[in-house]
Amino acid sequence: MSETxxxxxAVDITVPxxxxxHLGSRFLKALCWAAGFVTIGVxxxxxxxxxxxxxxxxxxxxxxxxxxxxxSLFALKYNSxxxxxxxxxxxxxxxxxxxxxxSVPLGVGxxxxxxxxxxxxxxxxxxxxxTAETLAGIPSIxxxxxxxxxxxxxxxxxxxxxxxxxxxxxxxxxLILRQTxxxxxxxxxxxxxxxxxxxxxxxxxxxxxxxxxxxxxxLAAVLLSIGRISGETAALIFTSGTGTGIAGINDSGRTLAVxxxxxxxxxxxxxxxxxxxxxxxxxxxxxNALSSFIAKRLTKKG
Amino acid sequence: MRGLFLASACVCxxxxxxxxxxxxANGLPFFAKYSAWDFITGTEWAPLRGIYxxxxxxxxxxxxxxxxxxxxxxxxxxxxxxMARFASSRVVxxxxxAVALLAGIPSVxxxxxGLKLLVPFTRNMLGGNxxxxxxxxxxxxxxxxxxxxxxxxxxxxxxxxxxxxxSLAMGATHExxxxxxxxxxxxxxxVSGIVLGIGRAIGETTAILMVxxxxxxxxxxxxxxxxxxxxxxxxxxxxxxxxxRESLIATGVVLFIIVMAINFIFSFINRRRVVQ
Numbered sequence: 001m002s003e004t005x006x007x008x009x010a011v012d013i014t015v016p017x018x019x020x021x022h023l024g025s026r027f028l029k030a031l032c033w034a035a036g037f038v039t040i041g042v043x044x045x046x047x048x049x050x051x052x053x054x055x056x057x058x059x060x061x062x063x064x065x066x067x068x069x070x071x072s073l074f075a076l077k078y079n080s081x082x083x084x085x086x087x088x089x090x091x092x093x094x095x096x097x098x099x100x101x102x103s104v105p106l107g108v109g110x111x112x113x114x115x116x117x118x119x120x121x122x123x124x125x126x127x128x129x130x131t132a133e134t135l136a137g138i139p140s141i142x143x144x145x146x147x148x149x150x151x152x153x154x155x156x157x158x159x160x161x162x163x164x165x166x167x168x169x170x171x172x173x174x175l176i177l178r179q180t181x182x183x184x185x186x187x188x189x190x191x192x193x194x195x196x197x198x199x200x201x202x203x204x205x206x207x208x209x210x211x212x213x214x215x216x217x218x219l220a221a222v223l224l225s226i227g228r229i230s231g232e233t234a235a236l237i238f239t240s241g242t243g244t245g246i247a248g249i250n251d252s253g254r255t256l257a258v259x260x261x262x263x264x265x266x267x268x269x270x271x272x273x274x275x276x277x278x279x280x281x282x283x284x285x286x287x288n289a290l291s292s293f294i295a296k297r298l299t300k301k302g
Numbered sequence: 303m304r305g306l307f308l309a310s311a312c313v314c315x316x317x318x319x320x321x322x323x324x325x326x327a328n329g330l331p332f333f334a335k336y337s338a339w340d341f342i343t344g345t346e347w348a349p350l351r352g353i354y355x356x357x358x359x360x361x362x363x364x365x366x367x368x369x370x371x372x373x374x375x376x377x378x379x380x381x382x383x384x385m386a387r388f389a390s391s392r393v394v395x396x397x398x399x400a401v402a403l404l405a406g407i408p409s410v411x412x413x414x415x416g417l418k419l420l421v422p423f424t425r426n427m428l429g430g431n432x433x434x435x436x437x438x439x440x441x442x443x444x445x446x447x448x449x450x451x452x453x454x455x456x457x458x459x460x461x462x463x464x465x466x467x468x469s470l471a472m473g474a475t476h477e478x479x480x481x482x483x484x485x486x487x488x489x490x491x492x493v494s495g496i497v498l499g500i501g502r503a504i505g506e507t508t509a510i511l512m513v514x515x516x517x518x519x520x521x522x523x524x525x526x527x528x529x530x531x532x533x534x535x536x537x538x539x540x541x542x543x544x545x546x547r548e549s550l551i552a553t554g555v556v557l558f559i560i561v562m563a564i565n566f567i568f569s570f571i572n573r574r575r576v577v578q
Binding site for chain 2: 024025026028029031032033034035036038039040042043046049050053105106107108109110111112113114116117118127128130131132133134135137138139140141142144145146148149150154170173174177203224227230231232233234237238257258260261264270273274277280281284285287288289291292
């Protein structure tokens with residue numbers, strides 16, 4: 001910018017060179033960089049803190065000083081001495097699978113309706129959009145009350161994995177619905193026209209031609225949902241509860257996140273808590289990485 | 303098949319209906335036994351003595367959220383400006399996934415981090431016992447950063463380039479073009495990101511419960527403990543019965559109304575932006 005200043009005729013000294021403004025802007029720019037460093041710094045601090053404190057918890061030293069993997073952390077049965085997280089890991093998998101079994105078909109189906117079948121701008125579509133937005137904005141503690149009142153009490157499912165999964169399925173539904181709709185809408189019209197031109201019907205076109213192209217976007221949403229389900233605590237404590245065993249559909253069972261919360265609440269086993277936090281963090285990082293990898297492939301294609 | 307797709311789309315409507323119905327049907331009977339005015343303006347929460355005043359929690363929720371905004375909003379908006387206009391594409395390629403990761407970290411992990419690092423740090427450096435509004439606000443600020451950054455960045459990127467070029471043509475520097483032409487044009491998008499952050503902060507439960515001390519009394523200071531509406535429900539629902547239980551569901555109703563109001567403001571700002 002200084003070169004342009006140099007070539008400006010001497011007549012207008014007032015407009016381009018107001019040093020105070022430049023200084024102010026420079027200062028703001030520096031602030032922007034500072035804010036960016038804080039954002040990244042905080043993330044690195046959290047990850048480093050959890051890893052540095054948590055990773056050693058997976059190992060123990062014997063009398064000779066050799067490191068051993070602490071297999072007791074992954075014993076089949078939890079007790080207050082081994083503090084095994086294996087049941088919680090398995091419960092997290094069950095909870096994730098059950099929740100997705102509910103939210104994925106509904107979300108993808110709903111997304112297909114919104115993108116392919118609905119008349120854009122119709123009243124029903126508007127209502128569906130508003131309610132999906134509402135669902136996405138409801139805090140997890142309200143979902144906890146909803147799950148407890150509806151599934152646990154009214155439908156008599158009791159505190160069980162099923163109650164928890166139905167609650168989390170409702171919670172992740174808007175995410176999958178919206179992402180499916182957006183991914184479908186970004187598929188070029190010509191794909192559909194080509195398919196129609198070859199004589200395929202609406203359903204065939206949607207399922208065989210459009211949906212496969214939109215798949216990476218939907219998959220990214222599913223992975224994000226997995227991250228949310230495995231990280232959820234508040235909505236699960238009163239719906240799937242805090243049972244310590246490997247839970248079947250009708251049993252109470254704690255997921256990893258609930259496990260961490262309970263260990264913390266009971267105020268003991270700091271080491272085991274850190275180890276659980278490490279596993280949770282790894283799950284989330286993995287899901288995020290996969291999701292953005294898939295999303296990147298999607299944008300490259302587009 | 304069309305009917306099946308339509309039905310699954312309508313599940314959203316159904317779910318919102320069921321949530322509203324059950325929340326209100328189970329929460330409102332409480333007000334037949336206890337005056338709504340006393341509930342909302344009462345400063346004492348003593349379920350054992352049948353006194354249910356949630357003003358401390360309402361104030362607590364707003365104070366913690368306000369503290370989070372004070373810290374999180376400037377950092378978030380400035381980071382968004384950095385990512386949209388100053389940083390090279392290589393830096394952005396690192397920052398985008400980092401922000402997404404920040405959004406993905408579970409609140410229980412945030413709470414754990416706060417409890418193990420921020421609480422002792424505060425206790426040693428500033429006094430008090432560390433379980434405080436101060437730590438809760440810092441933690442919430444971190445948690446709402448991704449929401450604010452992502453929404454603001456999208457808003458800034460949506461400003462037509464002609465604004466920037468026009469400003470440059472007037473002889474302004476790159477920096478002042480960004481701050482005087484682009485950012486003001488993206489104002490409503492940035493505000494809606496902040497409102498979304500408020501909604502997130504008010505609704506946060508687990509992380510706050512772990513670091514805020516949770517005393518059910520009017521907040522006495524920034525280093526003192528505080529209890530929010532969300533924490534009130536999570537903390538006592540496990541053992542509450544009868545009227546006490548109903549009072550907690552009623553707390554949920556109040557929280558629900560607050561969050562809905564915030565969401566309404568958000569979509570109102572968004573709609574006006576689209577119209578513009």
